[in-house]
Amino acid sequence: MASGAGPEIERLMALLSKLPGLGPRSARRAALALLKKREQLLIPLTAAMQDAAERVTSCHICGALSTRDPCATCADPTRDAAMICVVEEDSALWAMERVGAFSGRYHVLGGLLSALDGVRPEDLRLSGLMQRVSSGGVEELVMALPATVEGQTTAHYIADRVKPLAPEVTITHLARGVPVGGELDWLDDGTIAHAFKSRR
Amino acid sequence: MASGAGPEIERLMALLSKLPGLGPRSARRAALALLKKREQLLIPLTAAMQDAAERVTSCHICGALSTRDPCATCADPTRDAAMICVVEEDSALWAMERVGAFSGRYHVLGGLLSALDGVRPEDLRLSGLMQRVSSGGVEELVMALPATVEGQTTAHYIADRVKPLAPEVTITHLARGVPVGGELDWLDDGTIAHAFKSRR
Numbered sequence: 003m004a005s006g007a008g009p010e011i012e013r014l015m016a017l018l019s020k021l022p023g024l025g026p027r028s029a030r031r032a033a034l035a036l037l038k039k040r041e042q043l044l045i046p047l048t049a050a051m052q053d054a055a056e057r058v059t060s061c062h063i064c065g066a067l068s069t070r071d072p073c074a075t076c077a078d079p080t081r082d083a084a085m086i087c088v089v090e091e092d093s094a095l096w097a098m099e100r101v102g103a104f105s106g107r108y109h110v111l112g113g114l115l116s117a118l119d120g121v122r123p124e125d126l127r128l129s130g131l132m133q134r135v136s137s138g139g140v141e142e143l144v145m146a147l148p149a150t151v152e153g154q155t156t157a158h159y160i161a162d163r164v165k166p167l168a169p170e171v172t173i174t175h176l177a178r179g180v181p182v183g184g185e186l187d188w189l190d191d192g193t194i195a196h197a198f199k200s201r202r
Numbered sequence: 203m204a205s206g207a208g209p210e211i212e213r214l215m216a217l218l219s220k221l222p223g224l225g226p227r228s229a230r231r232a233a234l235a236l237l238k239k240r241e242q243l244l245i246p247l248t249a250a251m252q253d254a255a256e257r258v259t260s261c262h263i264c265g266a267l268s269t270r271d272p273c274a275t276c277a278d279p280t281r282d283a284a285m286i287c288v289v290e291e292d293s294a295l296w297a298m299e300r301v302g303a304f305s306g307r308y309h310v311l312g313g314l315l316s317a318l319d320g321v322r323p324e325d326l327r328l329s330g331l332m333q334r335v336s337s338g339g340v341e342e343l344v345m346a347l348p349a350t351v352e353g354q355t356t357a358h359y360i361a362d363r364v365k366p367l368a369p370e371v372t373i374t375h376l377a378r379g380v381p382v383g384g385e386l387d388w389l390d391d392g393t394i395a396h397a398f399k400s401r402r
Contacts, residue, residue, distance in 0.1 A: 007296050010269050014254050017247040022235050023228040032221045034293050036251065037258055037267050047217040048251040051236065054214050055244050058237055067237050069210050093234050096207050 011037070063134070065110035065127045067092050075108055082106040084141040086134065088160065090114055090153070094146060104144070109134065114152040115159055123159065131160070135168045145175045211237070263334070265310035265327045267292050275308055282306040284341040286334065288360065290314055290353070294346060304344070309334065314352040315359055321352075323359065331360070335368045345375045 007015070011033060019029035036044040060066065061073035068074065075081055085106025089095050095108050111126045134140060143164060147153035161173045179197040180186070186194060207215070211233060219229035236244040260266065261273035268274065275281055285306025289295050295308050311326045334340065343364060347353035361373045379397040380386070386394060 007267065007292070007299075008258075008269050008274060010250070010253055010257055011267060014247075014250045017243065017250050020243055020247075021232045023224065023231060028223040030293055030296060031223060033254075034267075034291065035220075035222050037254060037292075040255060043217065043220055044251060044255050047214075047220075048248060048255060050210070050214045050217050051244060051248040051251070053210055054233075054237060055240060055248060057210060058208075067207065067211060067234075069208050074208060091234065092207070092237075093230055096230060099207075 060110075063130070064108045065112060065130065066095055066108060080105075083139055085144060086131075086140055086142070087144040087146050088131065088157075089146050090148060090156075098146060106142075106144070111156065114147065114150075115156045116152045126156075128160070128163070132163060132167060135164055135171055138168075140168065140171055142172045142174060145173065147175075149178060263330070264308045265312060265330065266295055266308060280305075283339055285344065286331075286340055286342070287344040287346050288331065288357075289346050290348060290356075298346060306342075306344070311356070314347065314350075315356045316352045326356075328360070328363075332363060332367060335364055335371055338368075340368065340371055342372045342374060345373065347375075349378060 014036070015026070015029045015033045018024055018032045019026050021029075024032060036047070057069045058067055059069070059071055061068050061071055061076055063072050063076040066073045066075065070077065082105050085104075086109050087095075087098060087104055087106055088109045088111065089098065090111055090113065092110055095110060098104050098108075109127070109131045111128070111131075113121050113126050115121055115123065115126070135143065143160070145157040145160070147157050157175065164171055164173060177200065178193065179200060180189060180193065214236070215226070215229045215233045218224055218232045219226050221229075224232060236247070257269045258267055259269070259271055261268050261271050261276055263272050263276040266273045266275065270277065282305050285304075286309050287295075287298060287304055287306055288309050288311065289298065290311055290313065292310055295310060298304050298308075309327070309331045311328070311331075313321050313326050315321055315323065315326070335343065343360070345357040345360070347357050357375065364371055364373060377400065378393065379400060380389060380393065
């Protein structure tokens with residue numbers, strides 16, 4: 003990315019371009035915005051990143067990113083410990099929390115099983131989940147995993163391992179169907195077929 | 203942006219969403235990527251930003267962002283001091299340098315005149331440009347400004363001020379026409395009309 007901007011600015015651009023959603027061009031724009039808004043953006047963002055690098059850790063119970071261990075959700079006695087929502091990543095946990103429909107606990111797998119990418123069960127936060135389930139008190143495991151091959155494979159794998167360990171635990175899945183505001187014309191056939199079969 | 207991620211992570215997301223091209227959703231993805239790639243991304247990017255905040259300044263001659271003052275271009279005796287390329291922002295300077303077709307010096311205005319946004323001549327790096335032009339030795343001023351109303355207004359304003367000050371200076375503009383690889387069908391009428399009139 004030779005830009006004539008000097009090695010320091012080029013290094014900044016090169017690192018910014020590694021962020022998801024930023025290519026070389028948007029990384030240059032981001033670098034320029036940072037350098038032009040030193041006081042309002044560059045300095046506070048640097049401080050926030052330093053703070054995050056030093057203080058953010060993973061909750062030893064659910065695996066969520068947090069500055070506290072256990073995290074706020076695991077430490078909150080008002081949240082239902084009988085329900086565990088299994089998610090792929092923190093972003094899914096954040097989405098569930100924004101919706102505010104779930105009042106139980108979480109378990110962040112940190113990925114999905116994938117033969118293609120070589121992700122095996124031992125690469126995920128699975129032993130901790132099995133421990134939580136087998137230690138009793140859990141009534142429902144909500145699989146909030148993506149509706150992809152990897153997501154469904156992972157959900158099946160977890161169900162297969164939970165059943166012999168804790169047969170009393172109910173395993174549920176997020177409903178499949180037409181998204182709110184979804185035009186039938188724009189949906190794939192699989193979603194429409196699923197939504198038709200599950201009509202109520 | 204309530205996400206249940208804790209105030210430190212939320213602050214990181216809020217600041218990332220101020221970068222150009224990042225909305226709330228992509229800022230969340232970027233924050234997650236940073237936190238998951240602590241060693242490869244978060245720590246080096248924080249260091250690069252700190253370095254930039256401490257060391258990057260504006261060249262007192264041309265206004266370009268640089269860790270040196272005068273900047274590498276202004277300090278380079280092999281670059282033609284008789285040609286000055288006038289650009290809106292550093293991003294345009296970087297684009298010109300990537301192309302490598304220009305071997306003169308630059309002048310970064312830091313914006314464009316705009317009645318709508320209330321940008322007046324004194325808000326731009328214009329007095330420095332007039333000083334450079336009137337101190338002699340400049341033969342050509344290349345206006346590499348955007349082909350927008352603001353860009354063209356600014357170019358006219360500069361030409362009007364340069365003429366009485368240094369009548370010997372030639373003022374040129376980047377050619378307008380069909381971009382390389384451009385399909386006529388996708389171009390606006392103004393560009394096509396311009397390209398037709400300037401055919402050769």
